[in-house]
Amino acid sequence: MTQTGRPVWLTVLLLGLCAVLILIFILLGNWQIRRLAWKTDLIEQVESRAYGDPVPVPAEFDPDAHSYLRVTVTGRFDMEKQVLVKAVTGLGPGYWVMVPLLTGREAIWINRGFVPADERDSDGWVAPAIPVTGLLRPTEPEGTLLERNDAVDGRWVSRDVQALSQTVGLSVTAPFFIDADPSGGASAWPRGGLTQLGFRNTHLSYALTWYAMAALLFGAVTCLGLGWLRRT
Template identity: 55%
Template sequence: MTHNRHERRPGWGTAALLLISAVMVVTFVLLGNWQMRRLFWKLDLIETVEARAFGDEQPLPARFDADDHVYLRVSFDGTPLPQHILVKAVTELGPGYWVMQPYATDPGLLWVNRGFVPSAKKTSEQWATAPQHITGLIRPSAHQGTLLERNDPAANRWVARDTSQMSQALGLDASLPYFVDADHLAPLGASPRGGLTIVQFRNSHLSYALTWYAMAVLFLGALIWIALRYRKLLDS
């Protein structure tokens, strides 16, 4: 009896490997298909956002909808308030700060990112006068920071453009849930340096899909190999 049980064990083990391999093949194919759907969604999103960012200027939306208004090119008139907040930034020009300034506009209090200033030019006396007419791109309000670095209003240390938190820190009315990255509106070479928004989306869905499909092919090969061995075992 011990000898018969010993001969049956490889068959059960092989059947289990067949089942596991088949499940893995189906799983990897489904994951690859999901990534392909994400790829087409991302391509549509990129096309839509590029059309907004490089299209005709629009007025400020009466009601903000992230799906429809992120990176929308807008043009508006407003009254710049005297306050400002410097938000830590690293750009193609090097490390420094974004100059965030609140504006009174028809839809409400709106924060405007006037542009980048290096650390050597972080005092307002070194900047061009804030314009009343702004053109730029709508960006959604950011969170308070990351796990490694967060806004600290008490210390006047800012790493994220959180419009609500900035308004609270300056004792202002509630602000709109977005800000505007302004184009470079100052004279050439003057600070702040606007127009540095990078309209770019990471799109790795195709490589992910190909990886999942490759895994499916590998497990399919293993499935075929195990099935042939299983058949040979049954015929023996």
């Protein structure tokens, strides 16, 4: 027993739990540092790819090497296979307008842009531009964290190009889609060029927070431990 009546084993257990927490805080800080490196690299890649001159679509798509690459491609739009995908943008809730572009070699799904719910009637839309210029984006399989695509009911919440092609009867489909640049006037629908290119990078502040918590807890445990040793 200690002088305060607390069993020695309980004191040792509490100190051990604090040591485990300190280790966890340090590991979380290290993880945030790794995320910081990843996010910094992503931002640099997006800036180097998205704002350059358009290039032809790569023969073999590599998501790590080609995501957000500015490309140009020509073909024929199959407007009868157009699909609306649920979206929320800075312009509010609405839909992405997805249309397959038939290139002769494969079908490439083109995200023509965003339309609000009250503009989903295509009669008032601007005609699609050929050739298509825009940013390569990897497919978004299955759905989102909160919702799943439902091909039977025609409810789409993510741009899953393989599922879209299967639903409309397309065979050879590229494993990516293209976010098309704006076409038409500033008030035209669909509104292209809304790809999110800004990424929040708060990993350094999170890392410093975890390290600070580890340091504070270590300081508190050290003071308590020294006090306990003096009393014993």
